[in-house]
Amino acid sequence: xxxxxxxxxxxxxxxxxxxxxxxxxxGGIPHPETGRSELDVAKTPNLDRLARSSLTGxxxxxxxxxxxxxxxxxxxxxGYNPVEHLIGRGxxxxxxxxxxxxxxxxxxxxxxxxxxxxxxxxDRRAGxxxxxxxxxxxxxxxxxxxxxxxxAIGAGREHRLAVVFRPAPGxxxxxxxxxxxxxxxxxxxxxxxxxEVTAVVPEAESTERVVRDFLWQAGEALRGSHPAxxxxxxxxxxxxxxxxxxxxxxxxxxxxASYPMYRGLAKLVGMKVLQTGDTIEDEFxxxxxxxxxxxxxxxxxxxxxxxxxxxxxxRKVQALERLDRALPALLDLDPDVLIVAGDHSTPTAMAAxxxxxxxxxxxxxxxxxxxxEGFSERECAxxxxxxxxxxxxxxxxxxxxxxxxxxxx
Amino acid sequence: xxxxxxxxxxxxxxxxxxxxxxxxxxGGIPHPETGRSELDVAKTPNLDRLARSSLTGxxxxxxxxxxxxxxxxxxxxxGYNPVEHLIGRGxxxxxxxxxxxxxxxxxxxxxxxxxxxxxxxxDRRAGxxxxxxxxxxxxxxxxxxxxxxxxAIGAGREHRLAVVFRPAPGxxxxxxxxxxxxxxxxxxxxxxxxxEVTAVVPEAESTERVVRDFLWQAGEALRGSHPAxxxxxxxxxxxxxxxxxxxxxxxxxxxxASYPMYRGLAKLVGMKVLQTGDTIEDEFxxxxxxxxxxxxxxxxxxxxxxxxxxxxxxRKVQALERLDRALPALLDLDPDVLIVAGDHSTPTAMAAxxxxxxxxxxxxxxxxxxxxEGFSERECAxxxxxxxxxxxxxxxxxxxxxxxxxxxx
Numbered sequence: 001x002x003x004x005x006x007x008x009x010x011x012x013x014x015x016x017x018x019x020x021x022x023x024x025x026x027g028g029i030p031h032p033e034t035g036r037s038e039l040d041v042a043k044t045p046n047l048d049r050l051a052r053s054s055l056t057g058x059x060x061x062x063x064x065x066x067x068x069x070x071x072x073x074x075x076x077x078x079g080y081n082p083v084e085h086l087i088g089r090g091x092x093x094x095x096x097x098x099x100x101x102x103x104x105x106x107x108x109x110x111x112x113x114x115x116x117x118x119x120x121x122x123d124r125r126a127g128x129x130x131x132x133x134x135x136x137x138x139x140x141x142x143x144x145x146x147x148x149x150x151x152a153i154g155a156g157r158e159h160r161l162a163v164v165f166r167p168a169p170g171x172x173x174x175x176x177x178x179x180x181x182x183x184x185x186x187x188x189x190x191x192x193x194x195x196e197v198t199a200v201v202p203e204a205e206s207t208e209r210v211v212r213d214f215l216w217q218a219g220e221a222l223r224g225s226h227p228a229x230x231x232x233x234x235x236x237x238x239x240x241x242x243x244x245x246x247x248x249x250x251x252x253x254x255x256x257a258s259y260p261m262y263r264g265l266a267k268l269v270g271m272k273v274l275q276t277g278d279t280i281e282d283e284f285x286x287x288x289x290x291x292x293x294x295x296x297x298x299x300x301x302x303x304x305x306x307x308x309x310x311x312x313x314x315r316k317v318q319a320l321e322r323l324d325r326a327l328p329a330l331l332d333l334d335p336d337v338l339i340v341a342g343d344h345s346t347p348t349a350m351a352a353x354x355x356x357x358x359x360x361x362x363x364x365x366x367x368x369x370x371x372x373e374g375f376s377e378r379e380c381a382x383x384x385x386x387x388x389x390x391x392x393x394x395x396x397x398x399x400x401x402x403x404x405x406x407x408x409x
Numbered sequence: 410x411x412x413x414x415x416x417x418x419x420x421x422x423x424x425x426x427x428x429x430x431x432x433x434x435x436g437g438i439p440h441p442e443t444g445r446s447e448l449d450v451a452k453t454p455n456l457d458r459l460a461r462s463s464l465t466g467x468x469x470x471x472x473x474x475x476x477x478x479x480x481x482x483x484x485x486x487x488g489y490n491p492v493e494h495l496i497g498r499g500x501x502x503x504x505x506x507x508x509x510x511x512x513x514x515x516x517x518x519x520x521x522x523x524x525x526x527x528x529x530x531x532d533r534r535a536g537x538x539x540x541x542x543x544x545x546x547x548x549x550x551x552x553x554x555x556x557x558x559x560x561a562i563g564a565g566r567e568h569r570l571a572v573v574f575r576p577a578p579g580x581x582x583x584x585x586x587x588x589x590x591x592x593x594x595x596x597x598x599x600x601x602x603x604x605e606v607t608a609v610v611p612e613a614e615s616t617e618r619v620v621r622d623f624l625w626q627a628g629e630a631l632r633g634s635h636p637a638x639x640x641x642x643x644x645x646x647x648x649x650x651x652x653x654x655x656x657x658x659x660x661x662x663x664x665x666a667s668y669p670m671y672r673g674l675a676k677l678v679g680m681k682v683l684q685t686g687d688t689i690e691d692e693f694x695x696x697x698x699x700x701x702x703x704x705x706x707x708x709x710x711x712x713x714x715x716x717x718x719x720x721x722x723x724r725k726v727q728a729l730e731r732l733d734r735a736l737p738a739l740l741d742l743d744p745d746v747l748i749v750a751g752d753h754s755t756p757t758a759m760a761a762x763x764x765x766x767x768x769x770x771x772x773x774x775x776x777x778x779x780x781x782e783g784f785s786e787r788e789c790a791x792x793x794x795x796x797x798x799x800x801x802x803x804x805x806x807x808x809x810x811x812x813x814x815x816x817x818x
Binding site: 089 | 419776791797804808809813814
């Protein structure tokens, strides 16, 4: 695992630029019939050419056998030990919706759901209701008056929402803040009633009262609505305290991501989140237009993971090919260090995140190896970097960007 | 090193089955004349075919350059840090003879030996006396009355024995137990007298008295016997406290091993030890007949190590070929995850355990790589797993058996 303090003691600010291009869920496994992975099959001449002039290897987001969520997967790429730095589900969701959480507040991730007359959940996703209906209901819930708290509702896509609970000024929790040691009310199963949110430590009891009050009032406010007449919450969590990249790595980092959650993650580690569009072409255009303002850019590409999660081999191949076609816009900028990495593998054969080490390449003037014939799991496995913890990517990137001083005399 | 607590927090019980087949002393080095290792030369079509559809790599039992004994070698394969969890020689021997040790007791490993008239050891193994004579002498020593202790003698093969010292009820050591901080009386050299067993901490002084009393009485009891007229003891040790596999990994594990020591090791980590016969065919038959009763099976094959220790290249090749011929009985059971591993290397060129990383393959539906052309040191060194600590094998096996939940959101 990378030694944060050591890196911090050696790093210096320079003009060189690092680009970290994250292809979400990048890695795959051989197709059970053809023996070829999505990367093997995809026509990606630009990625392949890059591999032939890059350091290649595989990265382990958390460790052998460990399947990471998006939070740990990205933190590791940013150089942070993901087991030490845990990010709650509620925080991830709230940040993704660009909600302010702040000290003393807690956030929860939620679903609008459908309850029957006896209060049993019959559809956890309220028929994947429209985002527009979600917005209407969320506005309604946002106006509820909860004793001792200010609440904010973030409407996500379809049935998803985030709720932020902030202690009201002058209320009993205003000084110590709300405590996130609460059980979920979401049973994560249909055919059951929502559970009571319960404090697991005595200090969280006043937070419990506020959340229960909100859930009771929300139930009243949604009564009779269709298809969503209930709310379930999970992953109550407060803001984690993460060292910030500008301090730790003396970088002036920017994030370019069309998906909310990844913007949120980037903000947590001190990146400036840039406005961008929905496509990878938009992201590369944002990169070009802000090229002179930052020395580290994190770009996020979601389509590979979405196809992987849906188990759609062909669409994952297409997602890789689309990225590859767009890539020259990035290559034209000629970053001093270009990292192409994934936050985890999402093999379409599994239709889920997985533990498989993730293909990785780092292109820089000072690591002109090019030992791979193309960009794939097998080629990267033979790479000169070997299989390394993902947390080691930042030190290698900083070094090849000539941003690390010598250690010792 | 695998993070035990993290694995524990993610693991869940499922129906999938893992088989860990340990070929003791598996790894070798190229023959000085032919440049080919035992695995290179052995005709092992089944192992080779398996390698072509498995994750392959090399495992490091303890660390680069470290030659492990059987205890650390196996503990690492079971997922335990072998430097943190030490097992004394006495305990290993006693457990191998299926002796009860229990809390407060200590065990020592011993040899019957031949002393000359002046008490000097002239044969540390008493001419590799018969196991039958050993049993007679051990019965005699087992009836000695030692003040403050109950003793139990385990007769091993030929000249080998184990002694367990248990505080007598109501004796001074009954509450705190015996303390294993004692020097050996076995000089491990011929031409010298047995040494005095000596406490190395004051707390062990009453234990020292008991052991010295036993050794004195044993000397009297054996006086005049031939070829064994003395006993030397080494490796005084108490039971270690190991986390148990059923708790740590939520497994219901079974051990199938014809050699006593490996059954003892398995028991230490909470495996159920199954009755089996002397051959690998017997072990595979035991596996088949208990297939529905467990979700993890450890099978142990000794012949590779015995040939290695004897420096017999040809016999090690034959041992590998014999295992390979028997293998279809195991393959027919089609375990969800099949691990073929070694606890350490035992190159015949060295006639001893060694530090060389050990060939490893893991076959599972979810890791269909097959990047090796056969099962050998060289092929495994190029495998996609790379060279990994042996403690990482369990996390990978649990993951590919779909027994590990996702980490983080």
